[in-house]
Amino acid sequence: MVKKFKKTFNIGFNSILLAFGLYFFLVQHKIAPGGVTGISLIMANLFTILTVGQWSLLLNITLFILAFFLMGKDFGKKTVLSATIISLAIMFFEKYFPNTILSNDMIINIVFGAGIESYALSCIFFNDASSGGTDIVAAIFNKYFRISLAKSLFAIDFLVVMLAIKEFGIEVALYAVLCVVIQSFGFNYFIQGLGRKIAITVISDFSNEINQMILGKYKRGVTLYKAEGGYSHKKRDIILTVVPFRKYISIKDDILKIDKNAFVFTHSISEVLGEGFTYGVFE
Structure with a gap:
């Protein structure tokens, strides 16, 4: 019981930490770091009826419904918790810290944003969950089309970056590419360190x-x-x-x-x- 509570607490805490890194270092500077958050940032810029956090919540709900029918009802119960907390936390930051900029230096934002995100995500994975989003799409592609998870996630992130070029310009999109690279190396480093x-x-x-x-x-x-x-x-x-x-x-x-x-x-x-x-x- 205590072990289960600790896992749930760690998932919740690191989901909030992940949202913090995403919002204050990346989303505030229009850096689309791939995944659902990147798609949500682009959607919020195109269709201002919803904020980034609201788009994230809507997309995650849609993906979980899709996963329920295609992957079964037992798929990713802890993932639902993490993805929901991330979306709600971003919505909270948008409401109470709408104009808070911690740094205008793009390199600082990339390094800290990607670093915090990769650390928090590795902690979430270490507690047998994931942040949902495009992980679900990758799992579906893997099950029905035999496409590896790594290839699916790369293709989705690549597509998000291409959309970001059109929406935010080539320079910001290149920062997004750098962010994805740092996230990848950071995640591998942290996930090994947590189990070391x-x-x-x-x-x-x-x-x-x-x-x-x-x-x-x-x-x-x-x-x-x-x-x-x-x-x-x-x-x-x-x-x-x-x-x-x-x-x-x-x-x-x-x-x-x-x-x-x-x-x-x-x-x-x-x-x-x-x-x-x-x-x-x-x-």
Whole structure:
């Protein structure tokens, strides 16, 4: 129950953060960053009867109805939450901060807008949701036409940029292209960072004591490898455990307290699946 609440809270918070980055750094400067927000910005400029946030909400509702019939009723329940919050948050910013400009420097707006958006989106994905919008279109194309998600999303973003050239001019559209590129690199960086853990390997004559310490004090899973020294031919256990980065220093210190001559080496892991991490006993 607590884990479900934390996921829902993270989805909601990062959806608002995503809307903040989109509105204050991109939408306010007519930069169409692809996706539903980019389409909504163009539509709001063409048909002023609705604002960007209202167009976003209308388009997302339409896409979710389409997904319901084409993808099934269980498709993306958490995505509905995220997409709705993003649209409502943009509408809130439009109403209460209509003329707020944080910076007139386009490079600053591109970097911060794309950076905040990619970070928030990676957090939303990390909590098993998405921001909806063109993700739904890509999923439909993937299911019915066997077009990959990456190709579908690229084609949609490319189409949005082409429309932006006509509506806002080539210079602003080029800023939008730069924004999409930064978003892509930023998303990949952040999504790997959020799942990143550290693997600790320990070779020691006190492997039993170190094993008990990791299991008892830190509640982390441990794997023991049977090994033999290449020179001494002495048999011993090699300890392997995978932990969050924040726990590494304290575990390392405790290992060295047990055996100051322990041979310890580590390496980073971008993602871990399984007991203790994604559906764990130890979390």
